[in-house]
Every structure is written in structure tokens, then in C-alpha cells.
Amino acid sequence: MSRKVTAKMAKSSMAGPGRRERRRRRLGPTPRPAGGAGRGGPGRAGPGRAARTARGGMGGPRRLLLVSNSTLHGGGYLGHCQQHIKSFLGEKVKRVLFVPYALHDRDAYARTAREKFESLGYGLDSIHESCDPVEAVRKSEAIFIGGGNTFRLLKALYDNSLIQEIRKRVLEDGIPYMGSSAGTNVATVSINTTNDMPIVYPPSLQALGLVPFNINPHYLDPDVKSTHMGETREERIRQYHEEPNTPPVLGLREGAMLLVEGDKATLQGVTGARLFLRGKKPTEHEPGTDFSFLLIDSDLQNL
Template sequence: MKRRLLLVSNSTLHGEGYLQHCQQHIRDFFGEKVTRILFIPYALHDRDAYAKTARQKFQCLGGGNTFRLLKTLYDHNLVSEIKKRVLEDGVPYMGSSAGTNVSTVSICTTNDMPIVCPPTLTAIGLVPFNINPHYLDTDPNSRHMGETREQRIMQYHEEPDTPSVLGLREGSVLLVEGNKATLLGTTNACLFIRGKPATQHEPGADFSFLLTDTN
């Protein structure tokens, strides 16, 4: 497997600039040999402004709305092409937030509102599990009466044959190289495996076993 993925929870961390929190990981990931990067701005409505922002900061990744991003990828017949280029040709893939969501099995665990309707919730499938970017812990002092992030993921796992879900807190980065997956960044990740209690994992954790996940 030739895949090389850098899957970031968020583009901007509180108190820091765009991509600043993962700047060194980006440099390490692309290295000095990469001189051209294809940026896909489909996750936001104003694509020109989004592309300009990305161009000013390493010309990379994709955030915004997951439904809009996936729909536009299908509209332009890019889902299978990206999958082939990444998994077979070894082209590096980097995504953040929405760009991370669409790299997984499906966008069923996104936090975004369905502002548009893609033909399917099935995503690119660069990894055989799902990710929940911007994962939030339950605030015991909150008076919010809606479902917590953990409860929503548990509801997802009430459905049969649903894959594991990796909750990436803001500041988390997942590096995938071939059949090895490593948690990078400054915050812990929360792993949800169907039928098992959620577990916490610190930066440096080896998630390679998720790459052979069969639910």
C-alpha cells in the first residue's frame, strides 16, 4: 500500500493562525521534493478566497462543509480518481476537518449540517474507518440538552456493520504511511469501536490496527 495521508482535525487552533498548529507536520509530510500541491476548495462557497488563503499558507488541505465537499467531488467525478492516485500511485493526501472526513469510509460522523445533498454518504475510502474531527468532550457543567458528541457516535454504532470512529480533538493529527498510522499533535484522541467502551489515546499512539478494521 503506497498511501501517505496527513489527516488533521482542524485548520485553525484557538489563539493561532491558519494551519499554524500543524505547520511542522506539514513540512515533514511533504518534504522538500514536493513543489506542486493540488488544493481542492470545494468545501466553501467562495472558492477563490479559500484558495487564496490556502495558497498563502502552504497551498494545502481542505476544511469547510463536508456535504458540500463530497457532493462537488462526485459532481466532478473525482472520488475514484483521488482514491486511485493516493492508494495506487502514492500521491500524498492531506486533509483537515471536511478534507479529513471525506478521506474515510463515509461522512456519517461529520459534525456539519447537510446544506447540500451528495449522491451518497460514502466517501473516498482511503482508510477503512471513520473520523470525527473537532471532537469535543462532554462538559459536566453544561445545561445543553442535546446529544453529546459521544452519544451521537454511539448512536451511529447502533447501526449494523459500522466501522470504528476515531475522535480527533482539535490539535490532533493522524499520519498514515502505508499500513502504519500514528497519532501526532498536542491532544489526545478518543477511539470508538462498535460494542466496546470508548478509549483515550495520547500523541504517539499506534493506530495501525485500524487500517485492517473490518468493523
Template sequence: MLRQILLLSSSKVHGHEFLEYAANDICEVLNGNKVSTVLFIPYALSDHDAYLKKVEIPFKKWGYCVEGIHKVNPLEAVEKAEAIFVGGGNTFRLLKTLYDLNLVKAIAKKVLKDGIPYIGTSAGTNVATRSIHTTNDMPIVYPPTFEALNLVPFNINPHYLDADPNSKHKGETREERILQYLEEKESNTVLGLHEGSTLYIKDNTVILKGLKGARLFIKGKDPLEIDVGSNLSYLLKTEENMKT
């Protein structure tokens, strides 16, 4: 299976400009595929034009043109795309729009069969996984299903936060909510990406990159801290294999 996928925890990290912390990884993927124009999918936010202008700033600085999918025929744009960038915002809104426009299968085909690069951040990372059940977002709209692009066979929780032992907040922690999800039959694996962490998938190799590590949840096992540079290729195994 062809894969060239870069999944960011967030587009904004403290002390860095928009997408700056991942600039080297983004450019490496795009340059390696001789990409000149990136197809941008802004559906996670309501103001598509404003979002496009924001995304154009770093990509143009790096030497790439950006085409907003909302300005052209969406299916034709995906078919012709050299690379796809899906921005963050509300994951439910994003996935619903992808289904409304019949783009889910089209994007998956371009990425998994044609091998074009896919770059996602936050909501764009959520929809790249098997489902959006582990998003942090509010369900402001209702997509026909929570099943997503399934570019990788596990779930991700972007913006993952460890519990603060000094906090007086007594609500559920992110870890508790993920463990509750794993009590159900939907999935066996969730990768919590800390702010500034990036997951790079090339074919059957998965490497954790970026500024910070991640926290891995596998059903029936204790959560595990993952360091930057770790090889996580075993996460591409089927859910059945992950049970062992």
C-alpha cells in the first residue's frame, strides 16, 4: 500500500508561527514528490476564503502554490491533486462536508492507491484515521457516520494533554476518556499526539517526529510514552493483530 502521510497534532505551537514547527517535514515530503501546487481543504472552518489566505502565507514562503478546493470542482480537484493539505477546525464539520461532497473515497484512493502526499493538522489528522471517535471537538453538526478516511488503521487524539497533578480540576482527564473509548469494540489503538508532535507514514514505516513525544494507548495494556524518533510501524498492523 502506498502511503506518504504527515499528521500534525496542531498547526499552532507556542513560540512558533503558523505551521512553522513542521516546516522542514512538510517541505521534505512535498519536495520529494516534486509538488508545485497543494490542494487545500478548508472545510473544518466556516470562512473558507479567510482560511485559504492564512494557509497561503507559509506555503508560498516555502515555494508552493495553494489551490482552495472550495473554489473549483471538488472531485475534479482531488483527481488532479499533486498533494492534499487538510486544515484543522471542527472535525465533525470537516467530515460531514467530505461526505456531503462525496470526497471520502476519492481522497482515500488518491492517497493510498496513487500515492500522493496527504498532510493533515488537528481535524485534518483526525479524519485521516479510521474514525473521529477520539476527537476533542464538539459535535456541532452530524456526519452520516464517524468512519473517516482510514488512511491509517488506528485512531489519533491530537492536542493530547497529560493530567496536571497540581490542578484542582476534578473532571475526567484525556487519558480517562480515551480508556473509556477503548472499552468499546470500535478500536484497539489510540495515539495521543502532544502539541508539536508529528506522525510521518511512508509506505509501511511510521516514525514519530516533531518537537514532543506522544502517548500510546493499546487495549489491555498500560499507556506508553513514546519519544520523538520512535519507530511505530507496528501500528499499521490490522486491529486483529493488535490484540495479541
């Protein structure tokens, strides 16, 4: 039985909840994994419920383009993924709401992003130029959260009360969400698998929860020639999975991206990805891999 059918059956068994209740059921609480994302988040759900709601609600129209890195070596800003962006946003979207919180100089960052998006035929509004960021999200046709420092970004999303509003727009209203690097990290369950330095302290490591797993952007294979003794990326992710109830981690190499359309997730780009499941050996995946199974409740994967 497909999950869509299951979702329909579940919906049809709801005996007439009010509009607010129906919305609450679709959107659900922000996920709060037991694996160390921390207290202080807006929701209290365990990972099972989190994963179910992060699927996009009851057959929700979730659309995500989660890019590993903003700039590929030798290319310009978003150059390596510009065709994916055009294809993802399509012709219906006219303006994109940009979130520059991950970098210190927001004006300069917005200029860079605006130039790129205008060259692709889209207008760009930067959220930091709005006097009411929540209202800017409410009015947006599409959201793009750029890279930089993930801790700084997540803290700013909390400080500006944007977590629930972005979740609602993406999971309920179905506006396209694009993230790059830190912007991809915050789209997942938590930022527990960021590579960034914790230069500030967000009220929680729990993030937007638009998918029920974590991503490690800029995934880097071990350098066999290195004499440096710091942990490899794989060792760091293994340490994360030593903690209880930690979700899958998708290591997206630079040049890779994940396209999510409803219940379907596809690996795009050219460099592939490495998937880490708690207690299992990591596996390699080529571009084109169907990762839709990662959108299914992560509890079910352990059955």
C-alpha cells in the first residue's frame, strides 16, 4: 500500500475536526529528536512523530532543493546549480525571499544573491531589509536560505520567530524552499551534523524539520595522505550516531544536491552522496539515486 493511500485513509478517519485542528494535524509540531538537538525548541514531539509531520503533512506539497555548497571550485556563486534552480522554481515564481542571516554582512550577501537570481529571471527580496520578517515569510512565493555559519543562521531564525512560519509556508502552503550549505542544514531535523564552528549559541540545535533526516553538507572523503590527526568527517558522523535515537545523515558532497518533490527525493548533481544510518555501515550513492525512503518515518527504517 502506498503511503499516499495510507495518508488518505488516515485523513478519512478523522471525524470532522475544525479548520484550526485540521491545520495543526497537517503541520504538526516542530520535530525534536532525542539525539541531542537540545531543549528549548518550539515543539516536544519525539522522532517518530517528527518524521511523520516532516514528510509534508498528509500528502503535503513539499518542494525542496537542498544544495551542498553555494560555490563549486572554479565556478561562480550558485553557478553549478543554476539550471537546477531554474527548473525548480519554474516560471510561476516571480520573486524569491532571500535569508542572508548566516553571514555577518547581510547587505553584501543580498547584493550577491540578487545579482545571481536576477540573471536567472527572478526578483529577490532580502528578509533583512523587511521591518517585519514574519510578514515577509507570510507573503513570500519562494524562500532561499544561503550558506555561511549554521549556528548564526539558526539563532537568527529563532530570534526572529521564523521557524514555525517557514515550516507552515513550506509544508502546508507548498512554496518552494531552496537551501545552500547552512541553508540546507537548517532544513533538516537538526544542525547536529553541521561542519561549522559554534560561534554563537542558538536556543536549540533543532531546525526546520522539513525532512526527517539530517544532512552533512560539503561532505568530504578522508584524505589518505593527510598527517592531520583531527577526526575525519566519517568519524564525526559516527560519533553522532553513538548518541541514542539519532536520525539518518546524508553526506552531500560539494556538487551534489537533493531534490524533494512531495514524497519523492532524488540525488542530483555530479558528485554523489554517502549515507549514514545508525548502527550500519555507510553506503555510497550515485547521482540519480532515489532517496524517497529517507522521507519515510525514520523509526520505521529500524524495524
